[in-house]
Amino acid sequence: MSKPGRHFLHIPGPTNVPDRVLRAMDRALIDHRGPEFAQLTLRLLPRLQKLFKCSGPVVIYPASGTGAWEAALVNTLSPGDKVLMADIGHFASLWKDMADRLGLEAEFLPSDWRRAADPEAIRDRLAADTGHEIKAVCVVHNETSTGCAARLPEIRRAIDDVGHPALFMVDTISSLGSMDYRHDEWKVDVSVGGSQKGMMLPPGMSFNAISQKALDASKTARLPKCYWEWNDMLSANQNGFFPYTPATNLFYALDEALTIIEEQGLDNIIARHERHAEATRRAVHAWGLELVCADPREYSSSLTSIFVPEGYSANALRAQILENFDLSLGTGLARLADRVFRIGHLGDLNDLTLIGAISGVEMGLKIAGIPHNAGGTQAAMDFLAGAEQAEETAP
Ligand code: PLP
Numbered sequence: 001m002s003k004p005g006r007h008f009l010h011i012p013g014p015t016n017v018p019d020r021v022l023r024a025m026d027r028a029l030i031d032h033r034g035p036e037f038a039q040l041t042l043r044l045l046p047r048l049q050k051l052f053k054c055s056g057p058v059v060i061y062p063a064s065g066t067g068a069w070e071a072a073l074v075n076t077l078s079p080g081d082k083v084l085m086a087d088i089g090h091f092a093s094l095w096k097d098m099a100d101r102l103g104l105e106a107e108f109l110p111s112d113w114r115r116a117a118d119p120e121a122i123r124d125r126l127a128a129d130t131g132h133e134i135k136a137v138c139v140v141h142n143e144t145s146t147g148c149a150a151r152l153p154e155i156r157r158a159i160d161d162v163g164h165p166a167l168f169m170v171d172t173i174s175s176l177g178s179m180d181y182r183h184d185e186w187k188v189d190v191s192v193g194g195s196q197k198g199m200m201l202p203p204g205m206s207f208n209a210i211s212q213k214a215l216d217a218s219k220t221a222r223l224p225k226c227y228w229e230w231n232d233m234l235s236a237n238q239n240g241f242f243p244y245t246p247a248t249n250l251f252y253a254l255d256e257a258l259t260i261i262e263e264q265g266l267d268n269i270i271a272r273h274e275r276h277a278e279a280t281r282r283a284v285h286a287w288g289l290e291l292v293c294a295d296p297r298e299y300s301s302s303l304t305s306i307f308v309p310e311g312y313s314a315n316a317l318r319a320q321i322l323e324n325f326d327l328s329l330g331t332g333l334a335r336l337a338d339r340v341f342r343i344g345h346l347g348d349l350n351d352l353t354l355i356g357a358i359s360g361v362e363m364g365l366k367i368a369g370i371p372h373n374a375g376g377t378q379a380a381m382d383f384l385a386g387a388e389q390a391e392e393t394a395p
Pocket residue numbers: 013064065066067091140142143144171173174194203
């Protein structure tokens with residue numbers, strides 16, 4: 001049955017695609033080996049570098065984020081290489097599983113899925129690796145299953161402090177375009193991005209931003225690869241082309257989404273995400289519910305993961321909210337299944353969209369009979385209104 005009004009999509013990706021971006025894609029196909037397409041590619045690549053804050057190349061894959069994860073590993077590593085990862089959530093676990101399946105030896109630093117990768121634990125492990133057997137440290141910046149964000153500058157410092165030569169690879173799939181991210185400054189060797197979250201695009205494109213050190217490593221890396229081969233990409237990209245068929249119409253969408261980011265300003269977008277995340281946390285605190293992220297230094301700005309009280313079903317809550325208010329929330333993943341729900345607040349949204357989502361959650365808590373205090377929506381509104389006033393009165 002059709003429903004009135006617009007669907008409220010508040011999963012932490014795919015996110016709402018602005019109408020402008022949808023319209024931009026709605027174009028007749030063109031020749032991906034022709035001059036118009038080459039010009040489009042060459043217009044996009046330097047603007048992607050600005051988004052990643054990198055000076056080296058960015059490659060674009062017609063694949064979901066998982067493909068770009070694989071590309072990062074197979075282009076830089078050889079069978080049996082040791083990689084250091086942290087067991088901080090569902091996506092970190094999937095990346096680790098991929099490393100194992102590719103024939104790497106992945107070591108998984110333990111954690112309780114309530115915090116991000118620990119800089120101290122990484123420092124200690126690398127310090128003990130005096131033979132430099134660990135070839136890469138792979139970190140998920142923003143763990144989308146828990147809403148915990150890694151302190152990447154501290155992790156970079158931990159690697160440098162012990163003078164370890166490992167490559168630094170970062171999954172920025174749910175942070176790029178919504179949280180502070182600096183590929184060059186943090187000396188990341190491979191950044192892995194995806195289209196469907198902060199970039200406000202449909203799923204289907206993913207990215208590797210690549211350092212010179214990673215390019216050097218790729219010259220001797222022996223893991224088998226074909227589709228993901230950086231070399232083929234980089235040589236074709238020089239003239240604006242691809243070694244195989246790119247997702248041509250998504251390129252128009254990318255062009256328009258980057259224009260929106262440029263118009264709004266990346267710093268403003270990051271500040272807006274921080275503000276929306278804070279408003280959401282205020283609602284959660286007022287409801288008396290518990291955040292999954294246990295360390296305030298690691299709160300994510302792009303999503304908030306919330307426990308339902310013991311003995312209640314997060315999935316039943318989500319189902320009630322979808323049924324009654326046409327609002328989609330993120331499900332709990334893997335060991336957090338049915339214990340948490342996630343509010344995505346990344347991409348194209350404003351204060352009122354956020355308040356709509358938060359009020360939908362508050363009404364849903366009531367309908368589902370989940371013990372909570374009233375007033376979460378009010379707390380979020382008070383914060384947003386207060387913060388707005390402070391901005392207006394600033395000189
Ligand atoms: N890494 C993170 C942090 C994610 O959030 C996701 C997907 O949500 C992935 C990796 C996997 O990306 P994809 O589903 O696009 O393959």
